[in-house]
Amino acid sequence: MEQADLRKLEAQCVQEEPPFCTAACPLHVDARAFCSLMGQGDWDKAWAVLARTLPLPGVLSRLCHGPCMEACVRSAKGGAINIPALERFCAEQGGRAARTIPMPAKGKRVCVLGGGLAGLSAAWDLVRKGIRVVLHSERPGLDLAREGASPLPAGVLDAELERMVRLGADFQAPVAMTAESLQALLEEFDAVIVDCAEQDIEGLGLGEPDTMTLGTNMPGVFVAGQCDEHVFQAASGRKAALSAERFMQGASMVAGREREDPYPSKLFTNVDDVAEVAPEPVPEQGYDAQQARAEGLRCIRCECLECVKHCEYLARFGSYPKVYARQIYNNQSIVMGTRQANTLINSCTMCGLCEELCPGDFSMEDLCLQARRELVEQGNMPPSAHEFALRDMHFANGPDCALARHAPGEKTSTHLFFPGCQLTASRPAAVRAAYDHLRAHIPAMGIMLRCCGAPAHWAGRTREYERSMDELRSQWESLGRPAIVCACPTCQGMLQNALPAAAVVDLWQVLQGAGVPESVKGADMELTVHDPCTTRYEPEIRQQARGLLQSVGVRVREADMSGNLTECCGFGGLLAEANPELGADVAKRRADSLPGELVTYCAMCRDMLAKGGARISHVLDILFPDPSAGDLAARPAPGYSRRRENRAHLREGLLTDLWREPGDPPKPYEELAVSFTEACLATMEQRRILESDVRKTLLRARETGRRLVYAQSGRYRAVFRPVAVTYWVEFEETGDGYLVHNAWCHRMRVAGGAA
Amino acid sequence: MSVIRVPEADAQGWSCDACGEPLVPAPVDLEYLDSRFTVELPRCAKCGFVLIPEALAMGKMLEVEKLLEDK
Ligand code: SF4
Ligand code: SF4
Ligand code: SF4
Ligand SMILES: [Zn+2]
Numbered sequence: 102m103e104q105a106d107l108r109k110l111e112a113q114c115v116q117e118e119p120p121f122c123t124a125a126c127p128l129h130v131d132a133r134a135f136c137s138l139m140g141q142g143d144w145d146k147a148w149a150v151l152a153r154t155l156p157l158p159g160v161l162s163r164l165c166h167g168p169c170m171e172a173c174v175r176s177a178k179g180g181a182i183n184i185p186a187l188e189r190f191c192a193e194q195g196g197r198a199a200r201t202i203p204m205p206a207k208g209k210r211v212c213v214l215g216g217g218l219a220g221l222s223a224a225w226d227l228v229r230k231g232i233r234v235v236l237h238s239e240r241p242g243l244d245l246a247r248e249g250a251s252p253l254p255a256g257v258l259d260a261e262l263e264r265m266v267r268l269g270a271d272f273q274a275p276v277a278m279t280a281e282s283l284q285a286l287l288e289e290f291d292a293v294i295v296d297c298a299e300q301d302i303e304g305l306g307l308g309e310p311d312t313m314t315l316g317t318n319m320p321g322v323f324v325a326g327q328c329d330e331h332v333f334q335a336a337s338g339r340k341a342a343l344s345a346e347r348f349m350q351g352a353s354m355v356a357g358r359e360r361e362d363p364y365p366s367k368l369f370t371n372v373d374d375v376a377e378v379a380p381e382p383v384p385e386q387g388y389d390a391q392q393a394r395a396e397g398l399r400c401i402r403c404e405c406l407e408c409v410k411h412c413e414y415l416a417r418f419g420s421y422p423k424v425y426a427r428q429i430y431n432n433q434s435i436v437m438g439t440r441q442a443n444t445l446i447n448s449c450t451m452c453g454l455c456e457e458l459c460p461g462d463f464s465m466e467d468l469c470l471q472a473r474r475e476l477v478e479q480g481n482m483p484p485s486a487h488e489f490a491l492r493d494m495h496f497a498n499g500p501d502c503a504l505a506r507h508a509p510g511e512k513t514s515t516h517l518f519f520p521g522c523q524l525t526a527s528r529p530a531a532v533r534a535a536y537d538h539l540r541a542h543i544p545a546m547g548i549m550l551r552c553c554g555a556p557a558h559w560a561g562r563t564r565e566y567e568r569s570m571d572e573l574r575s576q577w578e579s580l581g582r583p584a585i586v587c588a589c590p591t592c593q594g595m596l597q598n599a600l601p602a603a604a605v606v607d608l609w610q611v612l613q614g615a616g617v618p619e620s621v622k623g624a625d626m627e628l629t630v631h632d633p634c635t636t637r638y639e640p641e642i643r644q645q646a647r648g649l650l651q652s653v654g655v656r657v658r659e660a661d662m663s664g665n666l667t668e669c670c671g672f673g674g675l676l677a678e679a680n681p682e683l684g685a686d687v688a689k690r691r692a693d694s695l696p697g698e699l700v701t702y703c704a705m706c707r708d709m710l711a712k713g714g715a716r717i718s719h720v721l722d723i724l725f726p727d728p729s730a731g732d733l734a735a736r737p738a739p740g741y742s743r744r745r746e747n748r749a750h751l752r753e754g755l756l757t758d759l760w761r762e763p764g765d766p767p768k769p770y771e772e773l774a775v776s777f778t779e780a781c782l783a784t785m786e787q788r789r790i791l792e793s794d795v796r797k798t799l800l801r802a803r804e805t806g807r808r809l810v811y812a813q814s815g816r817y818r819a820v821f822r823p824v825a826v827t828y829w830v831e832f833e834e835t836g837d838g839y840l841v842h843n844a845w846c847h848r849m850r851v852a853g854g855a856a
Numbered sequence: 857m858s859v860i861r862v863p864e865a866d867a868q869g870w871s872c873d874a875c876g877e878p879l880v881p882a883p884v885d886l887e888y889l890d891s892r893f894t895v896e897l898p899r900c901a902k903c904g905f906v907l908i909p910e911a912l913a914m915g916k917m918l919e920v921e922k923l924l925e926d927k
Binding site for chain 1: 879885887903905908913921923926
């Protein structure tokens, strides 16, 4: 990722945009933080928020009419937050801002002509920065005190003027203003600010002040206060002060000032689920403490986080995509040291929901996929992240599981059944039943057992993915380019992408055309559909699956987050491999969020949500039930070893039953008589240790005689490192076989040794 | 290079079946990715069979593997 790409990505996420109120406030008060503190009744801290931003805070907090309210998104849900009333209450609590420590004098002097709120605000800002100010006015703030209904209590203005004097403001009598006197002042001072509320600037040759800088025809002279409301006057004083400062420093007068005036925030805040609450009415004497808290609590503290709210992964890492983009960018630029974001990169489910929800179309999927590819490319991908999944893919594509043939007795294929390696692993009987049913209606239905390559794609292993696809493509071509019938939406997406010349259809549609088994019609049940995240942009597949369910009498219940808003089961992007705990949490959250009994049309979703605690069927469980297999919706997801065996047995069964070919002879390690304790099987599953790995280890010990023994118990330990992982097995001998009690593994190895 | 001692590497009572020798603590070189350390581990003095006990493999060793993978 280049720096420019990062900037572009960051700009897509609006979470850090200011809230609408702050953007609309002429002085950009952090009203969100203010409201939140008011809601907590923390008047002192709330006051500190105001005092940090407002010039003459005691005055402005009581005088502002609240243009921020026009932008408040609460308007749509009861009414805008009454921030001006809150500010007044807060000021009345006598909140004291932390003492300002005078800045070291900068040796600069500015002359301010006029003591309205613009002139005073300009002077306020300048003296706080260590710039000396001489302010000429008949009576600073006279206007404010004069107003009949002024809500300014006696003494407030004076206290703030005194503070300015302490910081180096010098209040002097007014001076006559002419073009010449301005020129003279410019010689004496470094800049001059004219508050035109008290001064007439006609005929001075200053011209119309520039809207962005308030600069005039006379360089160094700035004109503020050309507006009515107090808060706008204060803002223009602040603007003039900033211009004077830049002028004195010789800095650019315009750079980075686009957002000085009120502007529309780019923030997005979803208020769909916000309940309507009417504003707290303001009594004559203003809010009391309870009312102020209640009004503060009405603020919904605008932010976006649309994606984070719906994604356990995004929530888990404690931030949001803009921050993640930066972390991932930094991760990639590390040469020496720890790459902190590897787990972040490898935990994205790549389900596309964030992009769908995001107002700026931010895609964590694209970001993480690119980052994974780069890690792989640089040789920095943690080996433990995806190796197990890739091994599984190789196994599915290897001689034990893979198959590509015309139907028995056929010389060609019009169609090719592609069940996918996960359905084959999860419920091989359903694959077999579906294939038999399909051939009864479409005789030239070939079959291809293998993995679609999704694991390699998700792991960022581009070359491995392409190798697998090349092999798949040539098999498909040698079968005469039949139409591919997919039973897994992930496979379907992968194949559509990689074989643009192929007709790829979903099994649900084909089954509807072929007709469903008579025996399952009239299934009288109501099920909630979980759409696999790979169908987010495949409305037709979603429709076909529903249609198929309805055709056998299932009443389909729709969940809130379904269709293009569906949430991932926790398997996507290989999350469950790289970060098993999070994968389990994602599955559980999704399972808990869906009402009633569930149905889906992806074998991996079915197994993940079953692990997450749901009662869930695969569409094919309903179409091809198996009385001998018991309650299919309640069946546990098979473990890793079982999944492998299921694939191998399916292939073997097809070969012997349909093609009358003998199966492969068992491998020597398969012939050992091995049993496992229950606890050991659970441990192995959690540690991703396969029964075949254990068997190979036992066989190795038998062949070499190398093992450890514990004399008292008669237990043995053996070790074997087939490739990248060392396996340890603790066992006892039982007559002609073995009982395995425990197994563990590690990747580190003894230099030059067996382990 | 200093030898790391790990309390998890207890192998009381285990011996090498082929040699009939008890396992005794000895410095052993472990390697992963581009790193190498010397750790004191139970080993057969005769044939050099080294035991990596479960507590070590699934505890400290796993932690270090993860750390090295992110380096
Ligand atoms: S009340 Fe006035 S000063 Fe306060 S946030 Fe609103 S516009 Fe800004
Ligand atoms: S709800 Fe709160 S944060 Fe949002 S715009 Fe209104 S005052 Fe600002
Ligand atoms: S949806 Fe997520 S990525 Fe998009 S703007 Fe909101 S917080 Fe940022
Ligand atoms: Zn030995």
